[in-house]
Structures are given as C-alpha cells and as structure tokens.
Amino acid sequence: MIALDDLDRALIRALAEDATLSAGALGRRFGLSQPAAWRRIKRLRKAGVFRGQRLDLDQQALGFGVTVFLGVKLATKGRLSLAEFERAVQAIPEVQTVEHVLGMYDYRLRVVARDLSDFERVLRRRIMVLPGVGGLDANVLLSEERRPGPL
The missing domain is CATH 3.30.70.920 (Lrp/AsnC effector binding domain/regulation of amino acid metabolism (RAM) domain)
Structure with a gap:
C-alpha cells in the first residue's frame, strides 16, 4: 500500500471525475508545475492505484434499457x-x-x-x-x- 498525502488524494478525486485531465491542467488546479503533477501521477500509476482508463458508456443510448x-x-x-x-x-x-x-x-x-x-x-x-x-x-x-x- 502506498502512502497518500492530501495532494495525492485530490489528484485521484480529480482524475476519477475526469480521466482526460492533463498533468498541466492538474498542476494548474493544485498549484503544481506540470512536471511535478506528472511525476505524482506516474508514481500513483506505478504503485497500482490506477487500474486503467475506460469510457463510461450510456447504456440507454446504446439500446440497453x-x-x-x-x-x-x-x-x-x-x-x-x-x-x-x-x-x-x-x-x-x-x-x-x-x-x-x-x-x-x-x-x-x-x-x-x-x-x-x-x-x-x-x-x-x-x-x-x-x-x-x-x-x-x-x-x-x-x-x-x-x-x-x-x-
């Protein structure tokens, strides 16, 4: 298990809401440089915190009611x-x-x-x-x- 600080948890929440956010956008939101945000995300990925990225499909729109x-x-x-x-x-x-x-x-x-x-x-x-x-x-x-x- 990886030790998470408040900034790590904030990054995780932001990416859970929108996985398309860039490291630059996350850095601006949380007062980090783009490389610092990227390094934190990379560390979280390497630790297995993120299992992947996927689309959230609208089942109704695809005909599954x-x-x-x-x-x-x-x-x-x-x-x-x-x-x-x-x-x-x-x-x-x-x-x-x-x-x-x-x-x-x-x-x-x-x-x-x-x-x-x-x-x-x-x-x-x-x-x-x-x-x-x-x-x-x-x-x-x-x-x-x-x-x-x-x-």
Whole structure:
C-alpha cells in the first residue's frame, strides 16, 4: 500500500471525475508545475492505484434499457466448479460484472439487455445453462442514484 498525502488524494478525486485531465491542467488546479503533477501521477500509476482508463458508456443510448442483478447459487461447490462457472459466465457479453460473494448466493451478476424479453432470452439460453447453476434470484434496476466514484 502506498502512502497518500492530501495532494495525492485530490489528484485521484480529480482524475476519477475526469480521466482526460492533463498533468498541466492538474498542476494548474493544485498549484503544481506540470512536471511535478506528472511525476505524482506516474508514481500513483506505478504503485497500482490506477487500474486503467475506460469510457463510461450510456447504456440507454446504446439500446440497453434493462439492467438486472442476478443472485446465482451454484448446485455444487468446489474449486473446479467455481472456476468452470467463472470462465463460462465471462464469455457472455450481456454480463457486465461477475462478483463472487459471501451470503445467500455464490455470485452476483450485473446483466444488461435491450428489454425484458431480451433479458429472458439471455437468461434462458445463456445463463440458466451455465455449468453448476443451481438457483437464481433476479432484481431489476429501477434507477441508479449514485454511481461509484472515488473512495
């Protein structure tokens, strides 16, 4: 774990809001020279604080109007069945996240679909036939009030 000061945390927050900010823009915002801001960002990258950069896509604009969270309980548990399930579920493009969780279910999936009938198709033809699936529970996302941001 890397030791972070207040300036590091401010840089992280700024980049979490807009990853396209240049070192020069960040330097001006926080009273640093461009090289000093660049060195801090480089140190944070090298330490693994940033896992990468990605686009935040608008699913509605792309035609995906339904998001469903699926709780998946596996019929059998073991290292082999977990690995087999994870490998198979990651090949389904509609499954946006796969989270191995502790509790009532073994996995939590975030699935996007064009509409409910499209979701039903994905569920029946792709998810219910995955190796080891024993039980499912679905929750349809009605609205999302807070998007994940900086810690």
